[in-house]
Amino acid sequence: MNHHLYLGVGGHVVCFDQQSGKEHWRTYLKSGRLTNILVEDGRVFAHVGGHLFCLDAESGEFLWQDGLVNLGYGYAILATANSTGHGSTSTSGAVASATIISDTAASG
Numbered sequence: 001m002n003h004h005l006y007l008g009v010g011g012h013v014v015c016f017d018q019q020s021g022k023e024h025w026r027t028y029l030k031s032g033r034l035t036n037i038l039v040e041d042g043r044v045f046a047h048v049g050g051h052l053f054c055l056d057a058e059s060g061e062f063l064w065q066d067g068l069v070n071l072g073y074g075y076a077i078l079a080t081a082n083s084t085g086h087g088s089t090s091t092s093g094a095v096a097s098a099t100i101i102s103d104t105a106a107s108g
Contacts, residue, residue: 002057006044008035013046013055025060029053038078047076 004024005016011031015024029035032049039045043063044055050073054063 006037006039008037008046011035011048013037013044013060015060027055027060034075036076036078040080040082045078047078049073
């Protein structure tokens with residue numbers, strides 16, 4: 001079982017050990033105000049600065065990226081058909097909350 005905690009922050013995705021808090025890996029994606037993530041099926045999907053990235057959840061290595069041409073640089077919410085916001089591998093509920101908090105903080 002994967003005992004990792006994933007954090008999207010400052011254009012990075014960072015993986016920590018849940019028990020010790022030790023950083024396992026850190027991958028820089030690109031500059032951006034908010035790094036949204038969703039973890040599912042051994043992959044970390046991240047949106048930052050108008051780009052979508054896919055990383056290996058164990059190593060943090062890039063698997064692919066998409067520039068999301070003509071979609072702009074605004075906030076995004078990530079979800080898959082399996083995303084419920086309740087499972088141990090899905091962070092879609094947390095991503096939606098983080099987006100709302102960040103948007104409010106930026107305007108206030």
